[in-house]
Structure formats: C-alpha cells, structure tokens
Amino acid sequence: MKKIKDDAFLSLFNLSSNPKFIMEKDSGKITHINESFSRSFGYDAKSLKKLNDDEFWAGDNFKTKWLEELSKKGSIVEFPAYFYDFSGEIRSVLLYSVISKNDDLDIIITEIVDNTEKEKIATNLQSTILKLNDAMESMISVIAHTVELKDPYTAGHQKRVAILAEAIARKMKLPQNVIEGIRIASIIHDIGKIAIPVEILSKPGKLSPMEFELIKTHSVAGYNILKDIEFEWPLAEMVYQHHERIDGSGYPRGLKGDQIIIEAKIISVADVIEAISFHRPYRPSLGTGVAIRELNEKSGIFYDKEIVKISVDILAEGIDLS
Template sequence: MNDHRLVKQVWALAAYSNAIKVLLRAKTQLELVQGVCEGITNQFPYVVSWVGLIKENHTKDLLVAGVSGSASAYSDGIMVSWDENMPSGRGPLGAAIRTQKPSIVDDCDIDPNFLPWRDRAQKFGIKSCVAVPLHGGEKVIGGLIVYASIANAFSLPEIHLFEGLADEIAFGIEGLQNQAIIEQDKLRQEESQKLLIKSLESMVSAMSTTMELRDPYTAGHQYRVAVISEAIAKEMGCSPDQIHGLKLAALVHDIGKISIPAEILMKPVALTDHEHAILRDHVNNGYKVLKEVPFVWPIAEIVRQHHERIDGSGYPLGLKGDQILLESKILAVADTLESMSTFRPYRPALGIDKAMELVLGESGNQLDPLPVQAAKKLYDQGALNMLNSRK
C-alpha cells in the first residue's frame, strides 16, 4: 500500500510540474488553460483534464475553456453545470464549484452521483476523477477536473497538488484578463517556483517516510545522513542551492530499497553474494523512481552515484574521481559515517569514533579527501556526537 501511495504521488507531482512550466509561459487564457490540461495529461494515468468556467450570463452551466488528453473526446458535447437541481450539476465538477471544496470520485463505475456520465466514462476507460474549484479572489470562477484510467487514483497529497495548481490557473486567468501581463508574470514565476520547491520538499518527505515504514532498523537513517551531508557541504563552502539539492537527495538516497524484500533488509546475519547483488540494485531502483520527477537539482543522479568510489570500486557504474558528482561524494562520506556508527541487524553500533577512523582510512582511496577532511573537522568540533547515541 505504501508503494502504491508513493507512485501516485510521483504521478501527481510530475503532472503538476509539467503544468507549472506552461503557466510561466502562457500569454493568453486559451494558451494557459489548454497548456495546463496538456501538461497534466502528459503524465500517466491521467487521460482527460479540462477546465470549466462560470459563464458571465449568470446561467449555471459551464464553459469548457480548455481540454486535453488521450480520451479528450469524452468531453465532446458533454453537459455540465453547477446547479444542484440539475442531474448535470450533481457531478464532481459542479459539486466542487458549488461547495468550493475538492470533489472526488474514487470509482466512476459505482459512484451514484456519477451516473449521468457513467456510460460515457466506461467507453473512454475513465475510472476515477478529482475536481477542484478555481478561486478568483473571493469568488469561484470555475473548476479543474482530472480523470484517471485507474480507480482510486487520488488521495490527499495528489488532491493538494491539484488544488495548488487550480489556484495558479485562477491567478493566471485573472492576470491575463487584467492585461497586467509583464509584472504579473514576474510575480507568478517567483511564487510558482517557491510553490514547486515546497511541493518537491513535501514529496521528498513523503518518500522518505514511506521508505522508513518498511525498514525500522534504519528509521531516521536518511534524515541523519541529510543532516551530516548538509554540515559537510557547508564546511566545504558549497553554495546554498547546491546544499539544498544535496539535502533533498540525502533524504531519499535509499528510496530504491522500497523494492528490496524486507527479509533481506532486516536479515540479522551477513548477506549472501546473491542477496548483496539484490541490495546493491537499490541505487538503480532509486534512480528509476526519481528521474521521473522534474527536480531542479540532479537528485536522481546524486542518488544513483552515492555508492560510487573514487578508485572505481563502487557501483553501479564503476565511476572514478571527477566522474562522480561532488554531492554524491559528500553523500558517500555521510552515509558511511552514519551507517558504521549506528546499529544494524547484523552488527552492533560501532560509534562515531570507530566510524571516523574507518572513513579516514578510506580517504584518498575510496572516499574523496575533501568531504572526509570536512567531516573530520566537524568530528573534532563534536558536531557528529549525535551518532554516539544511536545504538
């Protein structure tokens, strides 16, 4: 269940990011709405997305302002309103506009409120949908609805993302209508970038939590590695942006272990060669998950390379020296320190003193000397003593 929830979050975040890129470029309302719908439906499993706007003639039927998706013909000639006295107004989009809250249909085949559109939905392979209102200032100007080809495609994290996107659509429409395009674009870009980064951070946190729920022995491991990585990077004088990306990568550096059987992760004795091979593949699995998310930092590559070693003895690519990202070199040192210091099912905690001794022994051989030197300075200052308490 955790695995499926994570996948749904990745889908929604990718759709959100695709749509945000359009919002930053759009110069007309049609370009904005149509582009957002295309951005959403470029991501599986979303097969139709459209925006309905409340008509200025005060009737309660909706104007289709833009539609896209592999099943976009679903919307051809469709009658949708937000009048609760009409069957066409009792569906998810009408309900979202009327109540000013998201409306979800988990299964279109059985939801009674979706009956007027059930046959049409089945024809186009639509199984679930979510509708969110477009808030224009203090009023609702319409709604966004997204249809998926699988049932139960929308839970709270995905709904929150689409709510944020709906707010951005409404803001964009108002800005274009008021013709304050240049200044509004600048503000929208800044706010959208902040919102995107915030969403990425939230998604990273959700991924990290999902991983830790499967592996109680390393609960908190990713968080502590992130703290150590951040401290080392600051000591080395890395830029704030580089440190930000490194910290996010550290928080999900073991996300690939979600595909590793729990009996291997928690085995209380040494692993066999075959089990080692399975475990090592977690870096490739993590890369496959993270490369689908349009981070502004090379998160996926940092994660894939964090077990590479400067002498070429690491995995999965056998990279050497400057072929390895600096962030991955820092992450390797932090990961080694945390792992060796703390308890594992197959051995007791060694403590920070022994871990530091081992890391210094690999400096210049497997581990890059610069992050090792920075870690040693932090160790001398007592900044890594937190690891002594992790038994």
C-alpha cells in the same frame, strides 16, 4: 504658480506618451501633468492640486526621500515609490526626475514608469515558487517515508545522512543551490530499497553474497524511480552514484575519481559515517571514533580527501543528528 514660458518644451511634455509631472521644488506642489499621466492615473490637474501629500503619496516618506536625493544629485533614475491613483488604488512607480530652472524657480520634471503590473507578477511568481517548494518538500518527505515504512531499521538513516551531507557541503562552501540538491538527494538516497524484499532489508546477522548483490541493486532502482522526474538538481544521478568509490571499487558502475559527481562523493561519505555511528539490525552502533578511523584509512582511496578532512572536523566538533 509661475508660468512655464517655453512653448516647445510644454508641447513636448504634453505630447509625450509616458506619464510626466512638473513640481515646484520649494512648495512641493505638482503644477503640471501631461495627458498620459491623466490617462494612466485618472487625475486631472485640478483634482490633483487639491490633494495633500498623504492623499497622493502612499506611505513611508517617499516624497521626502526622493526630494533629498534629488537635491543632492540634481537628477534621479528609477526611484521606486508608491502613490494612490484617482480611484484610490496604490500604484507602484519608478520616477525619473531632473531639477531644472524656470526663471528663478527650481522645478522638478519627472517621468513615470508604471511598475504596478510587473510588481504584481513578481509577487505572484514569488508565492508560486514558495508553494511549489512546499509541494516538493512534502513530496520528498512522502518518498522518504515510503522507503522507511518498508525498512524501519534504517528509518531516520536518510534524515541523518541529509544533516551530515548538508553540513559537509556547507563547510566546503558549495553554492547554496548545490547544497540544497545534496540535502534533498540525501533524504531519498535509499529510495531504491523499496524494490528489495523486507526479509533481506531487516535480516539480523550477516547477509549471504547473493543477498548482498540484491541489496546493491537499490542504487539503480532508485535511479530508475527518479530519472524521469524533472528536478532542478541531478537527484537521480546522485542516488545512482552514492555507493561509488573513487578508486573504482564501488557499485553499480565502478566509476572512478572525477567520473563521480561531487554531490555523490559527499553523500557517500555522509552515508558511511551514519552507517557506522548508528546501530544496524545486525550490530549495535560502533561510534564516531570508528567512523573517523574508517574515513582516514580510506581517504583518497574510497573517499575524496577534502571531504574526509572536512567530515572528520565536523565529527570532532560534534554534530546533532537527532
């Protein structure tokens, strides 16, 4: 090993509060470490020199890749790598390296940022988010199941609306997060029906005007159930608006055009398609042909034109709602 003669450089190297090492480029041996390196990773210069590469670098050719990149560019910022500390624990690090000359010898001066804790936190956060998503998914399906227990005739209705609404939203190229909100709201959009007497929900034959008025309260009832729960998406509002029509003829508030959020416009179209295409207590299925006709007739009146166009395409291509 050649001596580094620049005293000022070495003093600064030793004093630095960040872990640093110096490596001879050709031999690949670490020749100097500073005190901060010893404190952070447990090694002294002697114990480190005794190690083979695979006893220090933790897997996957980090050293080779780092050296290759460094030779090409002369310096590297934030090169992610893993190595073992003195106790044998794997540490996640970011390497900041530069090649320098010491007499005729190329040396690599490297500063290290210890990323281990940050990475652990990120991994834990990731798994917490996954668990929360699972919990929410279960909660949503319990809610969906609750209303379907009470209203077996529309069992599966919400699921099919969700498949349709998601397909429409996807074809409209909405952001992934918005699509996810639409899917979840669709699965529970009729939750408010738990507030309506079973006899009315499952009545075969036509409803009286009063019974129909009662059915119509399910949008508000659903909104009231959901409005105080913190979701990432405006689920309560989507449920509230899923029977609004763009000409203002819908219920419960008679909202018009842009007053209706895009999510609700999509769910309302998916809802109508499903209602027409599948059988109801009071009539058998009318088929997708009738659904397409209804959409085209009311396009721009009840339903958003673009959503109708996309929905008709989806129906024409055929979609599996099972």
